[in-house]
Amino acid sequence: MPAPAPSATLTAEQQHLVDSRTALQRMREHTAGLTAQGGDRVSTEHLKQVLHRRMKALEDDPTVPLFFGRLDYASDLGAERDETLYVGRRHVTGEAGGEPLVIDWRAGMALPFYQARVGEPMRVRRRRRFGFSSGRLTAFEDEDLVRSPAAEVAASSSAILESEIERPRTGPMRDIVATIQPEQDTIVRARLDQSLCVQGAPGTGKTAVGLHRAAYLLYAYREQLARSGVLVVGPNDSFLSYIADVLPALGEIDATQATVGSLVSGATGVAVRGLEAAPPAVIKGDARMAEVLRRAVWGHLGRPTEALVVPRGAYQWRVGAYLTEEMLGELRERGVRYEAGRAMLPQRLAHQVLLRMEASGDSPDDRVQNAVARSRPVRAYAEQLWPTLDAAKLVLRLLTDAEFLARCADGLLDADEQRLVRLPKPARTVAAARFTLADVVLVDEVSDLLQRTPSLGHVVLDEAQDLSPMMLRAVGRRASTGSVTVLGDLAQATTPWATRSWRESLGHLGQADAVVEELVAGFRVPGAVIDFAARLLPHIAPSLTPPHSVRRSRGELDLRRSADPAAAVTRAVGDALRSEGTVGVVVPDATVPALRAALSGAGVVFELLGEQAQGFESRVDLVPATLAKGLEFDHVVLLEPAGIVAGEPDRVTGLRRLYVCLTRAVSSLVVVHGEPLPAELDAPTASAA
Template identity: 25%
Template sequence: MEDTFQSAYQEEMRQLEIAQQEIDRQLTHLRNTPVYTGHDFTEQVLEETREARRQRLARAEDAPYFGRLDFQTNQKSEATPLYIGKVGVNHGDLDVEQENPLVIDWRAPIASLFYSFTGGLEPASYEAPEGTIEGLVYLKRNLVIRKKILQRVVDTYTRDSDQPAVSDEFLLYRLGENKDNRLRDIVSTIQAEQDLIIRAAKNTALMIQGVAGSGKTTVALHRLAFLLYQYQEQIRAERMIIFAPNQMFLNYISDVLPELGVGNIQQNTFADWAMNLLDLDAKLLPATDMWGIWFETLEQRPALNDDVSGRYKGSTRFKQWIDKSMELLEVNCVPDMDFSPWDGKVLPLQTIRNWFFEEYKHYALAKRKERVLARINRWIEMELKPITNTVKLKEFKQKSSTRIKAYAKKWPEFDAFTLYKNLFQPDKRGAILQQDRFESIPADVVKHTRITLKNNEIRHEDLAGLLYIHVKLHDMASESRFDHIVIDEAQDFSPFQVAVLDLFVRNHSFTILGDLSQGIHAYQGIHDWNEMQSLFEAQDTAYFALTRSYRSTMEIIEFANGILERGVHTDLLAVPVFRSGQQVQVLEKTSVEQLQVIQDAIQQFEQSEYNTTALLTRTLEEARTLYQTLLDQGLNVNLIDGSQNEYQGGISVLPVYLSKGLEFDAVLLMDADAYHYREGAMDAKLLYVGCTRALHELWILYHGELTPFIQQPA
């Protein structure tokens, strides 16, 4: 066995030397080629091609590939070694497709075999532009190359061997590595079920239910890289966007796409993107203020309202209500009167209505109003032309100017914020609403929203409705449409938000991912994926479930699953990868003792060479207090309170709700008692979120009565 390994290692050392020599030769040649800066179009195109190759080769320089697949097609007599890397590299100086490339891009059709093949003697196949290609796999080999040094060779399948496939051995090696302050790509360890999602068809509203640690965010980012490769003639990176829960999370995932050679993809929060489009002179209240959902003290908890305002205003029922209201606005917006620019001259109402409802019916409402008023002005100009009497001409011009201004004021004000406010004010009847149309909106929603809007303030839950009205009024410019949209933490999005985003994307091209078990924003999010799927025709949507968790050890996953079983009663439980570690520690300590435990734990984690540790509190105020206490003890810690745009790594103190989407080598979860986490699905989900942030170690601290969601180990 040792001889076999040494032989394989030496073989790969020789191949690596060949690959690096060729990459260095090409890169040197390209870097020595003068950059063209002239105005000749043909030369500019050639320079763009050369620059793209420079960048591609530079990415391959330190680690040309990560895998090898020996594949024999039915048309060949022997297997061909195929090396798979983050970027494709060809032999020679010409950047053209060849029969025997040096390195195959991981996104190429044939590279899918590296991910989909999991062993067995049966024929394997992949889909190519020319059709299905079948053949036999003789070898699947994982390689670790860092800074041009071959560090590891693992044969996960050998056709001539009696040993079973051992793909988990290499996966566990990569999963055991410690965490830093950025999410990393998983190109070398993409699993078969993840690869199916990455390579799914573009024009689909793809929905992914992924348990904590299933890699759903990383899979979505790799899917963007794949789509740009597969559909490079149809989509552009700058017309793709990722919606994430906050700016810090966007910073946390910011390295993945550049590592994959992808740039210029937009990244934003829904709130920031929507506010920029709306360009409102109104204040967006912080998300932490919404109905007291993220209270600074637990005494505020009784004010929590789970299902009144946000759930209603995020529903398709509210969208339908707005549709009906906008229909009413359209029907009644043309003033019910003829227009007379001066005495004796009349433009009939029927003519104006014909312009609005027939000639300009394909325009959005605001544009139709603008067109009609502009046409009335042109009609006035035409009627003034025959008048030769200068006194009359001056008199008629003055009168027509005054009367057209007065007439224009009789039209509704086509402003999204104004119309949205009118939805919740029954006394504003003239422009849009009738009294009896308010019966379908819950009275509490009307009352609460009227107070907010009166103060010229809006809540996050209002943004979908405002944007929808804005589009109805103004339509959208073609440059506002996206080629593809990724929605992360989609369980906290409302169906109405997704319906609005569907207006901004071509062909329902979505990747929508989340975990219902982490739906801690129940006041606005979804309770079932059918709430999202029902927005699309059956042929336009697809659903995938990722149940395998790669983040945490078996002990942590089983502990977290117990919380869900006791507190949420769900079957969306994670299946852990067989990676064993330390038992979860559940420690009853007084507040004074907890401080000593924290100090001891941090010292222990440093000895384990952990790079990231999180101390998770129940509330923001408790996080601030603990942070100051640890600072006073001389510890180097960072506070995360929601205002940060960047995750620093190291030791972080933060409320548990802000930890969602992040992961840490070790987690200390504070105050897991019955007061902080009492009965209720939301508390259980919060506790689950906190526990599943840990990769290697999880410590639970409490004082008094332990939360009912956790069973004290025997």
Template identity: 55%
Template sequence: MAVSATLPAEEDPEISAERAYLATARTALQRMHHDVVTTETQLTAAAEDNDNYTERYYQRRARELRALALVDLPDVPLFFGRLDFDADQAEVGTQRLYIGRRHVHDGAGDPLVIDWRAPVSTAFYRATRDDRHGVRLRRRYGFSGAADLTAYEDEPLAGPGADGAAEAASSFLAAEIERPRSGPMRDIVATIQPEQDDLVRAPLEQTVCVQGAPGTGKTAVGLHRVAYLLYTERDRLGRTGVAVVGPNRSFLSYIRRVLPALGEVDVTQTTVEELIGRAGADRPEDPAVARLKGDGRMAAVLRRALWLHVTKPAEGLMYAKGTYRHRVADHEVSEIVAALRGSMRYGPGRTAAAKRLAHAVLVQMERRGESPDDRTHNAVARSQPVRRLLDQVWPKLVPEQVLFRLLSDAAFLAKAAKKDLTPDEQELLLWGKPARSWRSARWAAADSALLDELGDLIERTPSIGHIVLDEAQDLSPMQCRAIGRRGATGSLTVLGDIAQGTSPAATGDWPELLRHLGKPDARLETLARGYRVPAQIIDYAARLLPVIAPGLGAPTSARRSPGALRVTPAAAEDLPDAVVAACRECLEREGSVGVIAADAAVRTVHERLAAEGLAPALLGDSENALEEGRLVCVPATLAKGLEFDTVVLVEPARIVAAEPRGLHRLYVVLTRAVSALHVLHAEPLPDPLRTA
């Protein structure tokens, strides 16, 4: 049976010893940080004689990142577990290891804390009595306040006391999972479960797709996998880069502290729109149009639209040099263009056409007895006659030119669409009142992926070493293609839940989504057992699944929480008072409180709570809203990926009515609570929930 601290922390000699060890480790970490900073100062002075600016910059940047990674965060425990090994485990090198968020060594280089990502640390997450990995005892620590060590729990895996150890240890893990929190998300490195650890430690070359029910920790798995890959493949990823892609800025604000807490401070965190970076979203658009623009068929339409700009020449090429005239006949120009058309990207194809035309001219020069060299060849390729001819048959283009013509010219759209789009779909795509030119056009959000597709057809998109793509179920096929291009030579961690797909063009199927990402052979795993959301809430939300995701199995939860679910009807005139009363009650308990309502109503709720003196923050008004207090008002469309200890959900029917996939949105907001969910409504609940 597991053994926990039984004396008060101040009187327990074991806790005193562990606290002393923690203090020693913190002192060592501070020394390591000081050594890096001191070395940087010395190397910076010595590097002044180095004329290679780029080399100096990257050396300095590497030292700066190393120093940041060694900063001791006072509110983050330096270690969270300990492994005691069998005496005969010589390969371990010691019989006791402390497992923490980063490696710490003493002045002689001996380890005081082992990084959780090191191979030997795997045993902390995977050792069982049947497969001990040489471990005889696993210890977990409890902390309070500013990382103050207050408790421990031992789990014997061998010898007396091993029976029932796992069951006893689970209560300690549950206490850590249920610990109230406020502000941004924190890491789960102390509570990673074996099935999660298997995904975290998947090799870099493997693209992993995780279908995760609410509360299963899929976002945490993705972030911890980034930290693990940077530990094991730092040189490779240092050259090619890592990006974490989330659904919106509020979500990125929520997760931004996780990687720094794990010692990783140089990871790009961005949204899909920012990663693509092609167009604004200032043009309102009908969801049906957005859905069509996100359809994978648009890729073929865009490709044709681009290459339709390459035409047959009306005349040949005439190049003059001195008194000589060198002519390339129109049929020969046609052959050159036809041979290159569609065989490579549009931009390089134009360059190759110029070089082949120049080569045809040089052949004629040689026939006249001249001896042209590479300089002559380059001069002819860049000459005005060649450029003028190419402007006619292979014009320079930017993506906006092509898309503007496609959406404003019915005849051109019909020619590019062929049989891929029906006449009704073509009519849906066409702008009613197009701008005068592509330079003044206003673009919609869905146009961004289309412009990116065209951009890649013109010039190759640079690739990233590894991309974590969260809430991927909301991506359209065209957005998937845009992200897939950026991971073409790397790998991805794809995270999401089909049941939470709320965008008009959501794919709705993982194999199809992975195909559009260019990773059809990705490893697809399901996390169905939740650790964060109580069973009462999961079961309540799961009533929607037969309607929104009929083929998806119902999730389960590892825990129940007394009083986790309350559903309270109220008269319409009494609902605002009921919301205020519910928030006051929630604030009497520890932890964060999220008040979620339909976007159109959330500001009114916020104003009422503020008038009552509850000082709520409003998500969306500020990136730091989650840190401005315990009470946060959340528009339903920004709730995805967030968690609160308690959620007050106001008027579910209005959330459903606000958008075509409103039931999917309701499933999302119903599953944001870690401890308790209080549903308040005046209007009738959606049918699947009425029997609650």
């Protein structure tokens, strides 16, 4: 722990915190007093939104410190002047002279707080870290980056830093601005035009890094991203609820969040109404389906066999079939979307009519060409050659019409694969069809073939290892002119359609040039837990670098064999509740009803993850194994590892699922089992429970 702080120094720092909170309140009151008055109604509404976002960004949570660090710049180290700057979650300006009381952690002047070290002080003589309790400043630690030979050791063994990393939490995920490590900070501050893929072992903070990169980009490229937008894509609604507070806590409310399902359903207007077995879902998620769909769309183009005849006044103007065929070929070669080409064809045909009118001595203008393009003969002729398509109806036809599917999939899918992808219960209308997520992703692909999907400025994609190639394409087209931050862990890939290579995944995303970074230093998962879980790596991801914990505390790992596992789980939960922090009870999906009854019977207050809209409001969460990915709890009680493995379609996938579940603990992990542990864990004898 740090040495006791001198009273005068600590008092002065506490006063600076009070002054900073007063200034923030003054900034908010000033913003609240502004009136949105633009030159017109649209401008006024825009200004109202700007002021609303500004008010949200200036909200103060008294339980969260306004600053967590301090930098003492020195002129003799190259700084413009001796200067003290406090580093926090948002910029706070003092009243007198507009001097900053707190600088935003994303500002360039805050960089040394994360990157400076002995030998490279970055113009900073001293870095100070603050300890807080419920928003109240309680302690500080100083690192002399110039004079102290032990400063580098102190920086890597900071008691305040370690205490903050290991601090028990309640509720959803919180930000990590006070504890970002140098290798994480490099990723966070990467340029907007740089796409990144972060392969991160459990506890390395990859999700937090991705969210903080979004916050940094919104700060550093605010004007650009205000126009183009930022999207965070997560694996499920529970995960999005878990991370929902991070960006707002950093003053950013402009990023939107979605799952792949909500993303494609919202874009296509087609709801996901059915579940699907793995074999057909794997085929529908295969990249070959993109070519099948392309053929299905463009195969609707007709071939002209007759000339176009356009009567106008006393004349009839003819456009030969061979000219029309050349137009169709030219439009196809331009690579336009289907709907764009369909809109261009009448104008092309009308232009040919005008050429003939001019050759006869007439002088038509653009208004005449538009009138000809809208005329009944031209519209009917163009519609026959380039018919209107509906994305959902096209996919429904493809999945129900065996002959149509065979034509489109010829040489791509064999007869068995075609049989598997056809809907088991054909429906005549889209409304009656029980489309699965894989089906709606196909609809989204067709929608993009018809009309280009708008691109965002940046997309953060978490748990990307579990997405099929077609799902990756769906996310990738949302960043076709932007950049991405891809987050995941190949060792945690648990879907049968998951890709096994980041290079392959990045290709499907359309981001083949993205830089792949690897995080292996675990800051959240205790050493004892990560070492135990890492026994599975040779069986599930032998090519990955095994993770290691950088925490001095090894944490607690307890393996309990019991003849009554449900009762042993309730006892373990009771033990965990005597300590601070959240408790996650991770169980095989099939045992959720039994454990729900056992916990209720024991009087434990808990939430069933996935059942509530929000979740994470109770200290105890009952977590089905399939929803555990991406979550963290201070204490985890895990039931029946063998049951978690058996709940998946194959053993490797089951072991990956178990690896995910074992690595959710921040302080302690209790493994309760009645069946023998999987042999791959090679576990020592468990204690009786």
